[in-house]
Amino acid sequence: MPFIPHTEQDVREMLATIGAPSIDALFDEIPASLRIQGLDGIPEGLSEMEIGRLMSERARLDGRPLSFIGAGAYEHHIPSAVWAITTRGEFYSAYTPYQAEASQGTLQLIYEYQTMISSLTGMEVSNASLYDGGSAVAEAALMAVRAHRKSKSLRVLVPSTVNPNYRRVAISTAGNQGLRFESVAYRREDGCIDREALAAYAGEDIAALVIQQPNFFGQLEDVDALTDWAHEQGMLVIAVVNPTSLALLKPPGEWGKTGADICVGEGQPLGVPLSSGGPYFGFMTTRMEYVRSMPGRIVGRTVDLDGKLGYTLTLQAREQHIRRGKATSNICTNQGLLMTAATIYMTLIGPQGLSKVAAASMQRSGELVEALTQVKGVRAAFNGPRFHEAVLLLDRPASAVLRELETQGILGGFDLSVDYPELGSALLVCATETKTAGDLARYATALGAAVQKVRAA
Amino acid sequence: MNQILEKSIFEYSRSGRSAQVQQPPGADVASAVEKIPAALRRSKAPMLPEVSELDAVRHFTRLSQLNFSIDTNFYPLGSCTMKYNPKACNQYAMLPEFLARHPLAPDSQGQGFLSCMFELQEMLKEVTGMKAVSLNPMAGAHGEFAGVAMIRAYHRARGDLARNEIIVPEAAHGTNPATATMCGCIVKEIPVDAQGDVDLDALAKAVGPNTAGIMLTNPSTLGVFERKIEQVAKLVHGAGGLLYYDGANLNAILGKVRPGDMGFDVIHMNLHKTFSTPHGGGGPGAGAVGVSARLEPFLPVPIVGREGDQYRWLSEVDRPQSIGRLSAFMGNAGVLLRAYIYMRMLGREGMSRVGEYATLNANYVMARLRQAGFDLAYPERRASHEFIVTMKRQAKELNVTAMDIAKRLLDYGFHAPTTYFPLLVPECLLIEPTETESRETLDAFVVAMATILGEAEADANTLKTAPHTMPVRRLDDVRAAKQLDLTWKPVNSAA
Numbered sequence A: 001m002p003f004i005p006h007t008e009q010d011v012r013e014m015l016a017t018i019g020a021p022s023i024d025a026l027f028d029e030i031p032a033s034l035r036i037q038g039l040d041g042i043p044e045g046l047s048e049m050e051i052g053r054l055m056s057e058r059a060r061l062d063g064r065p066l067s068f069i070g071a072g073a074y075e076h077h078i079p080s081a082v083w084a085i086t087t088r089g090e091f092y093s094a095y096t097p098y099q100a101e102a103s104q105g106t107l108q109l110i111y112e113y114q115t116m117i118s119s120l121t122g123m124e125v126s127n128a129s130l131y132d133g134g135s136a137v138a139e140a141a142l143m144a145v146r147a148h149r150k151s152k153s154l155r156v157l158v159p160s161t162v163n164p165n166y167r168r169v170a171i172s173t174a175g176n177q178g179l180r181f182e183s184v185a186y187r188r189e190d191g192c193i194d195r196e197a198l199a200a201y202a203g204e205d206i207a208a209l210v211i212q213q214p215n216f217f218g219q220l221e222d223v224d225a226l227t228d229w230a231h232e233q234g235m236l237v238i239a240v241v242n243p244t245s246l247a248l249l250k251p252p253g254e255w256g257k258t259g260a261d262i263c264v265g266e267g268q269p270l271g272v273p274l275s276s277g278g279p280y281f282g283f284m285t286t287r288m289e290y291v292r293s294m295p296g297r298i299v300g301r302t303v304d305l306d307g308k309l310g311y312t313l314t315l316q317a318r319e320q321h322i323r324r325g326k327a328t329s330n331i332c333t334n335q336g337l338l339m340t341a342a343t344i345y346m347t348l349i350g351p352q353g354l355s356k357v358a359a360a361s362m363q364r365s366g367e368l369v370e371a372l373t374q375v376k377g378v379r380a381a382f383n384g385p386r387f388h389e390a391v392l393l394l395d396r397p398a399s400a401v402l403r404e405l406e407t408q409g410i411l412g413g414f415d416l417s418v419d420y421p422e423l424g425s426a427l428l429v430c431a432t433e434t435k436t437a438g439d440l441a442r443y444a445t446a447l448g449a450a451v452q453k454v455r456a457a
Numbered sequence B: 001m002n003q004i005l006e007k008s009i010f011e012y013s014r015s016g017r018s019a020q021v022q023q024p025p026g027a028d029v030a031s032a033v034e035k036i037p038a039a040l041r042r043s044k045a046p047m048l049p050e051v052s053e054l055d056a057v058r059h060f061t062r063l064s065q066l067n068f069s070i071d072t073n074f075y076p077l078g079s080c081t082m083k084y085n086p087k088a089c090n091q092y093a094m095l096p097e098f099l100a101r102h103p104l105a106p107d108s109q110g111q112g113f114l115s116c117m118f119e120l121q122e123m124l125k126e127v128t129g130m131k132a133v134s135l136n137p138m139a140g141a142h143g144e145f146a147g148v149a150m151i152r153a154y155h156r157a158r159g160d161l162a163r164n165e166i167i168v169p170e171a172a173h174g175t176n177p178a179t180a181t182m183c184g185c186i187v188k189e190i191p192v193d194a195q196g197d198v199d200l201d202a203l204a205k206a207v208g209p210n211t212a213g214i215m216l217t218n219p220s221t222l223g224v225f226e227r228k229i230e231q232v233a234k235l236v237h238g239a240g241g242l243l244y245y246d247g248a249n250l251n252a253i254l255g256k257v258r259p260g261d262m263g264f265d266v267i268h269m270n271l272h273k274t275f276s277t278p279h280g281g282g283g284p285g286a287g288a289v290g291v292s293a294r295l296e297p298f299l300p301v302p303i304v305g306r307e308g309d310q311y312r313w314l315s316e317v318d319r320p321q322s323i324g325r326l327s328a329f330m331g332n333a334g335v336l337l338r339a340y341i342y343m344r345m346l347g348r349e350g351m352s353r354v355g356e357y358a359t360l361n362a363n364y365v366m367a368r369l370r371q372a373g374f375d376l377a378y379p380e381r382r383a384s385h386e387f388i389v390t391m392k393r394q395a396k397e398l399n400v401t402a403m404d405i406a407k408r409l410l411d412y413g414f415h416a417p418t419t420y421f422p423l424l425v426p427e428c429l430l431i432e433p434t435e436t437e438s439r440e441t442l443d444a445f446v447v448a449m450a451t452i453l454g455e456a457e458a459d460a461n462t463l464k465t466a467p468h469t470m471p472v473r474r475l476d477d478v479r480a481a482k483q484l485d486l487t488w489k490p491v492n493s494a495a
Helices: A008-018 A048-062 A080-086 A104-121 A133-147 A164-177 A195-199 A223-232 A288-293 A320-326 A336-372 A398-407 A437-456 B029-034 B053-064 B087-093 B096-100 B111-128 B140-157 B175-182 B200-206 B229-238 B293-298 B333-371 B392-397 B402-411 B439-458 B477-482
Strands: A155-157 A180-182 A208-213 A236-241 A262-266 A282-286 A298-303 A309-314 A378-380 A389-394 A426-430 B132-134 B165-169 B186-190 B211-217 B242-247 B266-269 B289-291 B303-307 B310-314 B387-390 B428-431
Touching: A008 B333, A008 B439, A048 B087, A048 B096, A048 B111, A048 B333, A080 A336, A080 B053, A104 A282, A104 A298, A104 A309, A104 A336, A104 B053, A133 A155, A133 A164, A133 A208, A133 A236, A133 A262, A133 A282, A133 A288, A164 A180, A164 B140, A164 B175, A195 A223, A208 A223, A223 A236, A282 A288, A298 B477, A309 B477, A320 B175, A336 A389, A336 A426, A336 A437, A336 B029, A336 B053, A398 A426, A398 A437, B087 B333, B096 B111, B096 B333, B111 B132, B111 B266, B111 B289, B111 B303, B111 B310, B111 B333, B132 B303, B140 B175, B140 B211, B140 B242, B140 B266, B140 B289, B140 B293, B165 B175, B175 B186, B175 B211, B186 B200, B200 B229, B211 B229, B229 B242, B289 B293, B333 B387, B333 B428, B333 B439, B402 B428, B402 B439
Parallel strands: A155 A180, A155 A208, A208 A236, A236 A262, B165 B186, B165 B211, B211 B242, B242 B266
Antiparallel strands: A262 A282, A298 A309, A378 A389, A389 A426, B132 B289, B266 B289, B303 B310, B387 B428
């Protein structure tokens, strides 16, 4: 029996100890009418050898195309040590560290993570992770409404330069509590928040403004001016950032005169594989004054009976297992193992290394845009500074061009036509430090051929 | 257990040291920075450690050794189903093609992954008796959220707008009332009777035209099967409400009875419990949801569909009534792959035996602890996959609490059971052995418990000051909350 160690003798003797005639008798409190006689729809069990072969076949079907898709999930080099240690049983198969004395490893690691991510984002405190970037934006909006001392408004401004899926997750998650998310247009020339459209909200009672930097198009927003404007209007500022970019970009804690109030983002770029979308982790940091409004677990350092330093979960009175219906969030299980990987990644890559990853990604992406815009019928959509992504406009339908590229083993980018139909045929492309000059040249050549083929069709 | 505490990673840090082989060659930081407008640049480097690769590997390996885990210790944490996490599930979910696949890659570049997800949906439908499944929610509480949001959407779609009350038994997990609140509902708690079943009279009084639904765990958090489930279903459905099944305890009944057959309209499954994906020191989980036919249109997207021999994501376009997206992409894909692999290895017969042997182990430990002099919270009842010991008598007679027992167990190499949950049983220990533990391990645990009881009778102080062999002794939680120390700071820093 897979993973069940009992011998027949064990079963006999255990039943005798219990005083039950059979295992079946242990279910005698369940109404007989509800009992089932088997699971016919489940296939026969497989040995480990057989499942290994099956999974290898399935994996082969997925292939290994050359991908230039970003749009919220980014391919980066992951040091071998990251997952070698993360998957050690002592991390992998431990529970949430409620028994502090038997969980000092996980607890200290979370404390070190909190230190690193707080410093990276320029904020004072961090929680121990949320589900992903999208759910982190939703939780940040709920937190802003809760933490706002002067306004009871349920309105949150989420400009259209914020990842469209984050906006969707925020609406499905926080809409049930009455939060209203209002969009703000972007400028066609530089793909950044339209300050005139934003000015229309001046003087209104709104809880928070969400600012994504770099924004969904890869463009850099004028975060100082936006932050100061929002604060003048009495709004809190929720920063949504790419952690890799923060090696080079001003951290949210330093935006404008007083800094953003809550900072969230997708932690995946920090050592987490793309893996079809998860598991990733959301990070959240804030100012100390808001720590009691923050959802999720938090680790604090304290001392034991002998005065020795140790770590424990703290401020648990915010959480569901204590506060039940009045908790800051219903979150319980978070993404601990991914936060573990990210902590090891940040340690191995270091401050210098992260700057180099960010710089190399910017460089590669700049070279990619240069190469692709040499192709006839392809141009950059926006002016202005970018990080490692860019929007390209094509004079032929993006979907047809992408299909053509796919036959060449290339995933050419993310088609923006569903989320931003006003752009026409537009592609969001990304290159990071993992791409070589040869990869970029291969894409440029293939794109030329693909556009031509679509034009001829 | 390693007695030596590990210093902070920041104390290893030396300016200028790095794991150079991990850095991209030829990166030109200065010229990248030049392309960023001066006002948008970072001025001060983040405080990340500057260490060698060996420093990092040794530090985090040592940290890992300070943990209890399933791989190293029996971990009978009630309601958490700490069963063995097969290594194959991890290895084959981490094949390079699976790891490299971008979430926005076209369906044509993911037929292998999508076929696994489709089959996982089908298998989960079969073992729960539900009509349709969505794999999106990323944890149990996230699945609860999806479930209650669907209940609300269902009532709204029928124009039944007054239904905003969620009924929750007082023994429920804290996530249940917290979820109801997150969905904008009002929570109504109802009592359970002396035998641990829902108080039907109280339920009859609680239901009405405002009832959106009831959230139930079955077997309940009291470690017993809810025997009146059919009457509960009848009462709630009769009042126009729906039934939500919290899958925290699904391991108890896997292969024996199905939530769909009990009358539940929506359920979540904790794949990190019943289907053996790792707990990871706090996640990631996966909280797939299953629904009856009437809730199918509201399932969160995306869902994997099959057309001929091709698999594709179904989105908002295919499911216009969906409650929407709960994650930026499609939930914890890699966790779902692990659950798929586990289910395929178990197969039809293996899956039926999970509930049987989990129940056998729980009833065995319960019987032996009773013989050893422990009091059971529900001595007249069968254990499900878990059961409750109450230390109420010992607390009074010997001045030892459930917490003291829990801490002393650590010294014997056993992780503590769940303590002080459910809240309505005083001084309780909720014990869940799981089916993957051998009789020898269970016997050793019983011996440790009996020994500890003897110690309590001889000198309670041994327990009150436990643990004695862990890296740290009991920690000052009050100080942790009052003098908040949440990030490491250099010794010389003013902060």
